[in-house]
Amino acid sequence: MQKNLVIVESPAKAKTIEKFLGKDYKVLSSYGHIRDLKAKEIGIDFNHDYAPQYVIPTDKRKLVTELKTAAKEADQVWLASDEDREGEAISWHLYVVLGLTPENSKRIVFHEITKKAILRAIETPRDIDINLVNAQQARRVLDRIVGFELSPILWKKVKPALSAGRVQSVAVRLIVEREREISAFQSEGAYRVTATFLLPDGTTALRAELNRRLKTEEEVTALLEACAKASFTIEDISRKPVRKSPAPPFTTSTLQQEAARKLGYSVAQTMMIAQHLYESGLITYMRTDSVNLSDFALAASKEEITRTFGDRYYKFRQYHTKSKGAQEAHEAIRPTEMARESVTGNAQEKKLYDLIRKRTIASQMADAELERTTITVNIAGQTEKFVATGEVLTFDGFLQVYRESSDDENEREQDNGILPPVKQGETLTLKDATATERFTQRPPRYTEASLVRRMEELGIGRPSTYAPTIQTIQNREYVTKGNIEGVSRTFKVFSLSKTGKIKVAEKSEVYGADHNKLLPTDIGMVVNDFLMGTFPDVLDYNFTANVEKSFDRIAEGELEWTKAIDKFYKLFHPNVVKVTEARTEHRVGERELGIDPATGDPVFVKIGRFGPVVQIGASRGDDKSGPKPRFATLRKGQSIETITLEEALKLFELPRVVGEYEGQEMVAAIGRFGPFIRHDGKFVSIPKALDPMTITPEEAIELIEEKKKKDEARFVKTFDMEPDLEILNGRYGPYIAYKKKNYRIPKSIEDPSALTLEECLAIVKEADDKPASERKRVPKRTARK
DNA sequence: CAGTGAGCGAGCTTCCGCTTGACTT
Numbered sequence: 001m002q003k004n005l006v007i008v009e010s011p012a013k014a015k016t017i018e019k020f021l022g023k024d025y026k027v028l029s030s031y032g033h034i035r036d037l038k039a040k041e042i043g044i045d046f047n048h049d050y051a052p053q054y055v056i057p058t059d060k061r062k063l064v065t066e067l068k069t070a071a072k073e074a075d076q077v078w079l080a081s082d083e084d085r086e087g088e089a090i091s092w093h094l095y096v097v098l099g100l101t102p103e104n105s106k107r108i109v110f111h112e113i114t115k116k117a118i119l120r121a122i123e124t125p126r127d128i129d130i131n132l133v134n135a136q137q138a139r140r141v142l143d144r145i146v147g148f149e150l151s152p153i154l155w156k157k158v159k160p161a162l163s164a165g166r167v168q169s170v171a172v173r174l175i176v177e178r179e180r181e182i183s184a185f186q187s188e189g190a191y192r193v194t195a196t197f198l199l200p201d202g203t204t205a206l207r208a209e210l211n212r213r214l215k216t217e218e219e220v221t222a223l224l225e226a227c228a229k230a231s232f233t234i235e236d237i238s239r240k241p242v243r244k245s246p247a248p249p250f251t252t253s254t255l256q257q258e259a260a261r262k263l264g265y266s267v268a269q270t271m272m273i274a275q276h277l278y279e280s281g282l283i284t285y286m287r288t289d290s291v292n293l294s295d296f297a298l299a300a301s302k303e304e305i306t307r308t309f310g311d312r313y314y315k316f317r318q319y320h321t322k323s324k325g326a327q328e329a330h331e332a333i334r335p336t337e338m339a340r341e342s343v344t345g346n347a348q349e350k351k352l353y354d355l356i357r358k359r360t361i362a363s364q365m366a367d368a369e370l371e372r373t374t375i376t377v378n379i380a381g382q383t384e385k386f387v388a389t390g391e392v393l394t395f396d397g398f399l400q401v402y403r404e405s406s407d408d409e410n411e412r413e414q415d416n417g418i419l420p421p422v423k424q425g426e427t428l429t430l431k432d433a434t435a436t437e438r439f440t441q442r443p444p445r446y447t448e449a450s451l452v453r454r455m456e457e458l459g460i461g462r463p464s465t466y467a468p469t470i471q472t473i474q475n476r477e478y479v480t481k482g483n484i485e486g487v488s489r490t491f492k493v494f495s496l497s498k499t500g501k502i503k504v505a506e507k508s509e510v511y512g513a514d515h516n517k518l519l520p521t522d523i524g525m526v527v528n529d530f531l532m533g534t535f536p537d538v539l540d541y542n543f544t545a546n547v548e549k550s551f552d553r554i555a556e557g558e559l560e561w562t563k564a565i566d567k568f569y570k571l572f573h574p575n576v577v578k579v580t581e582a583r584t585e586h587r588v589g590e591r592e593l594g595i596d597p598a599t600g601d602p603v604f605v606k607i608g609r610f611g612p613v614v615q616i617g618a619s620r621g622d623d624k625s626g627p628k629p630r631f632a633t634l635r636k637g638q639s640i641e642t643i644t645l646e647e648a649l650k651l652f653e654l655p656r657v658v659g660e661y662e663g664q665e666m667v668a669a670i671g672r673f674g675p676f677i678r679h680d681g682k683f684v685s686i687p688k689a690l691d692p693m694t695i696t697p698e699e700a701i702e703l704i705e706e707k708k709k710k711d712e713a714r715f716v717k718t719f720d721m722e723p724d725l726e727i728l729n730g731r732y733g734p735y736i737a738y739k740k741k742n743y744r745i746p747k748s749i750e751d752p753s754a755l756t757l758e759e760c761l762a763i764v765k766e767a768d769d770k771p772a773s774e775r776k777r778v779p780k781r782t783a784r785k
Numbered sequence: 786c787a788g789t790g791a792g793c794g795a796g797c798t799t800c801c802g803c804t805t806g807a808c809t810t
Contacts, residue, residue: 142800155798162798
């Protein structure tokens with residue numbers, strides 16, 4: 001048995017380190033935290049100075065027993081979790097749970113996974129930093145208090161199973177506020193004037209733009225009229241060298257942004273692919289906020305750049321992390337071997353690796369050098385000038401390898417080319433001039449990646465939580481990813497022809513379309529407004545930054561963690577009690593639309609048990625007296641913020657009896673899966689081309705008959721002896737349905753329609769006999785779209 | 786796109802950060 005046990009956080013890391021350390025060392029992984037607060041209750045003892053009640057989660061029990069056994073067998077245990085707040089806490093929990101002592105255990109840290117770094121770490125061990133551990137306990141306890149005291153308020157006041165937290169609620173706030181900025185945005189038109197001039201040779205053209213935009217049509221016509229008569233001279237030519245520097249190597253956040261822009265991956269997708277590359281030993285750890293490169297990586301980059309491009313392309317650069325609250329326990333994300341140009345794996349892995357490698361290499365390359373030329377053209381008798389700019393790349397530098405993308409589509413317009421040679425004082429002739437009406441642009445909606453960038457700027461969330469947080473706010477239905485259809489608008493174009501005439505044309509363009517952007521739902525907006533009204537301090541963009549300052553003081557040993565929590569709790573909890581007990585006349589987010597002309601009853605919209613609903617008539621009190629209110633769910637695209645009385649009343653026209661067929665009523669309605677026709681206890685979806693409000697009996701019958709035909713094709717085989725068992729055609733090919741459960745047909749069976757009843761029952765029996773532990777229940781959420 | 790189309794209500798839901806599985810009917 002080995003004398004030494006090293007415990008790290010990640011199994012991939014354990015494997016690598018074990019190779020470096022040799023046979024005297026056994027290296028195991030803790031797989032992150034091994035203990036946490038009780039899962040089902042708050043898990044904090046408020047009567048005993050906020051003592052956290054830690055438990056080992058069931059899925060960690062087996063691992064912890066293994067670690068205990070290994071620790072007992074070793075002479076020395078080396079706690080080698082990451083060097084940050086969470087890592088220090090992991091070591092401390094291990095120390096406590098494994099029953100270690102100062103004699104038989106040591107705390108070590110290393111910043112790069114090289115033999116040298118690890119051996120040096122072992123030579124310079126230290127003790128567990130209890131102040132840093134306490135900072136983590138404060139963080140954990142604060143998050144638990146905020147989450148577990150706010151969420152139940154939402155269950156009571158808005159809708160069950162909702163959630164609130166220090167991170168997710170602010171993420172939702174960002175999206176809600178951006179959407180409101182967009183709806184309040186008033187675009188302003190202004191005219192952008194461009195002109196083409198001819199040089200004295202009579203053939204070479206120079207395109208230039210007026211140095212300011214013109215506000216009114218009068219200004220436009222005045223200027224164009226002046227241009228028709230004016231003479232033009234080259235007033236000034238200026239040349240300026242410009243340098244561009246490469247972007248720093250990837251962190252989790254910047255990798256997610258660039259992978260989204262360049263490769264179109266979602267944040268979760270990027271992390272999954274990166275995890276794969278990491279486990280295959282191809283890249284360094286993918287959850288990091290550091291832009292630092294190890295000496296090994298710096299040397300390897302230099303070698304790679306000078307070998308491939310030459311000395312001139314190399315430049316040593318050291319980057320410093322700017323983002324708030326960065327903990328820098330790891331390196332930047334980079335290839336483990338800089339010389340490895342490509343990897344084996346699927347196409348996505350190859351592309352992401354390529355992106356990481358190029359970004360890393362480029363970060364150690366020379367600046368790109370450009371020459372920017374600006375030509376100013378004077379209009380005789382006018383104060384305005386025309387300006388032409390051009391850029392020429394004189395040295396490509398890092399651009400040879402990598403060019404960072406931008407979210408802003410307008411930036412790409414600047415890709416100006418070479419300008420023709422001109423001389424100062426030269427006279428030009430105007431060939432044409434055009435004034436095009438352009439509108440100011442509304443703020444952009446967030447994408448997953450741009451939300452991550454904003455969260456990182458605010459210091460909210462960590463590299464390990466960006467992707468899960470985005471998932472959570474979508475699971476709670478605060479936010480959806482969706483498209484917005486563009487709207488058409490007209491704009492004017494004034495053009496001056498060679499003959500000096502001004503023509504006006506009206507053109508149209510589609511604007512405002514959006515694809516795959518984060519949009520707030522009604523629930524998201526109602527919850528946000530409620531929390532902003534009741535807990536503005538927690539929703540403040542600086543809340544995290546402020547508590548982080550306290551955590552830093554705790555880590556420095558200047559502040560007791562329980563005192564910091566006490567200060568917060570004494571302010572926060574009374575407000576929780578006050579808000580919980582506040583009786584309000586109306587439901588949170590409720591809006592009265594008006595009176596139903598048919599009954600005289602009031603019409604409301606609000607968040608109901610299952611989401612946004614319209615209600616006609618007041619809710620009945622506890623005594624159940626009075627008439628029952630009527631309900632209707634909002635249709636897709638409708639919002640409780642914008643729906644009108646008219647639209648709301650229309651929702652009650654469904655369900656609607658369309659007609660009769662085969663002696664049974666046909667009823668049109670809208671359900672969770674869209675519009676449908678119910679007939680004889682069966683449901684048929686109504687396609688988009690038809691409307692449930694106007695569908696005719698003939699159209700409905702056609703749909704029903706079509707569905708019948710399709711259903712018949714569904715049945716591959718049925719058995720008279722056992723009507724409960726059917727072989728059906730499904731999305732994934734034929735399968736067996738038996739007593740409300742579905743069974744896979746083994747791949748070895750070529751013709752499922754030839755199966756006998758006995759064979760089918762055998763398949764069913766075999767599947768049912770599998771131990772329950774092997775049959776994982778499907779989480780409810782995955783059934784959702 | 787196999788199947789769901791309801792409506793306070795015994796119960797239950799929830800946070801943030803560390804880490805990977807085992808599962809695809």
